[in-house]
Amino acid sequence: MKTMAKITLSIIKADVGSIGGHLKPSQKLLQTVENYIKTKGKNLIIDSYVGHTGDDIAILSTHKKGILNKEIHKLCWNAFLEGTKIAKKQGLYGAGQDLLKESFSGNIKGMGPQVCELEFEERPAEPFLMFAADKTEPGAYNLPLYLGFCDPMYSSGLILSPEIKKGFKFRIMDVAYTTAEKTIELVAPEEIYDIAALLRDNSRFVVESIWSREAGEQAVAVSTTRLHNIAGKYVGKDDPVMLVRVQKNFPATGEILSPYAMSPYVAGFMRGSHWGPLMPVKKNSSISFFDGPPSVSCLAFCVKNGKLTEPVDAFDHPFWDEVRKHSSKKAIEIRRQGFSGAAMLPMSELEYTGVMEVLKKLEKRFKIK
Numbered sequence: 001m002k003t004m005a006k007i008t009l010s011i012i013k014a015d016v017g018s019i020g021g022h023l024k025p026s027q028k029l030l031q032t033v034e035n036y037i038k039t040k041g042k043n044l045i046i047d048s049y050v051g052h053t054g055d056d057i058a059i060l061s062t063h064k065k066g067i068l069n070k071e072i073h074k075l076c077w078n079a080f081l082e083g084t085k086i087a088k089k090q091g092l093y094g095a096g097q098d099l100l101k102e103s104f105s106g107n108i109k110g111m112g113p114q115v116c117e118l119e120f121e122e123r124p125a126e127p128f129l130m131f132a133a134d135k136t137e138p139g140a141y142n143l144p145l146y147l148g149f150c151d152p153m154y155s156s157g158l159i160l161s162p163e164i165k166k167g168f169k170f171r172i173m174d175v176a177y178t179t180a181e182k183t184i185e186l187v188a189p190e191e192i193y194d195i196a197a198l199l200r201d202n203s204r205f206v207v208e209s210i211w212s213r214e215a216g217e218q219a220v221a222v223s224t225t226r227l228h229n230i231a232g233k234y235v236g237k238d239d240p241v242m243l244v245r246v247q248k249n250f251p252a253t254g255e256i257l258s259p260y261a262m263s264p265y266v267a268g269f270m271r272g273s274h275w276g277p278l279m280p281v282k283k284n285s286s287i288s289f290f291d292g293p294p295s296v297s298c299l300a301f302c303v304k305n306g307k308l309t310e311p312v313d314a315f316d317h318p319f320w321d322e323v324r325k326h327s328s329k330k331a332i333e334i335r336r337q338g339f340s341g342a343a344m345l346p347m348s349e350l351e352y353t354g355v356m357e358v359l360k361k362l363e364k365r366f367k368i369k
């Protein structure tokens, strides 16, 4: 039997500047990045889609070069450099903020932008989802992924479909370990309690990928970079991207989407230092209340021989208007308590150093009786 060449889906995403604070990129910036990919990538990529979620621009490309390919990564890096020039010209805020290294070497991982890639042999029909989130961290996907791939309360296919009943393998990364990539593999359903024990801590343990045990195929890839591990200081939240292949040997699109209806509280929001509800938003949405709320978009595509269909905006449906109202209520409720207790992140996750400095200054004034 003739084997098809594998195709790769790559999302590379960065914040290289936005209008009015950290709200959204300008049309001109977006257009510049898109034009660069279309013209300079002509002989390299098969197809592409460029869009934004909040202040982050995501480049989705399809190609046959495999993951971590230097040419593909360099193309996107250069597109963001080109965008940065425009951002500077327009006086956009945070121009080039996610491009943390001076020059390109090897691949873009560890240079600032988020990366998430999936390589596979296309099925006769190949539906997949492209998620992009702003004002939050990669662990924001932990709970929705756990529920979509392990819990029949959300993913009824785990009971109803023999194709996915065998369960899934989770590869989980300890992102607190910064000298190298440290991961563990655990299988559902046998080890779901262990999976849950790790995934409850979104800031440390992050789903990196998920694999079908029936087919051995990869279903999910999540970007896992922690920006402040690279920069050594706060330079913005990580704003993660994710690819999820769906249907047949994977959960259905609606099963993957269903956990987002709860708008779980995630870390991020104002100054990357608060808890806020993850609001499912329409494509190319802006950021607003309290530099948030943390937002996630989802575009559904099909791909054939690397050619993409137009995207369907999965959260642009009357159902999600109700969910957005619910997210707003959750956001208003937690914001009423300002800096106090559960509203602000613990000291270890605060993205600005102000509180540490206050503590240091006041330490001398404490009296011990």
Ligand code: F6R
Pocket: 021, 022, 135, 236, 237, 268, 269, 270, 271, 272, 290, 291
């Ligand atoms: C959070 C975020 C914003 C900024 C805030 C202050 O990820 O991007 O909430 O932290 O607007 O921004 P700077 O420090 O750039 O003035």
Ligand code: MG
Pocket: 015, 022, 055, 094, 236
């Ligand atoms: Mg930003």
Ligand code: MG
Pocket: 015, 054, 055, 056, 134, 135, 236, 239
């Ligand atoms: Mg952002």
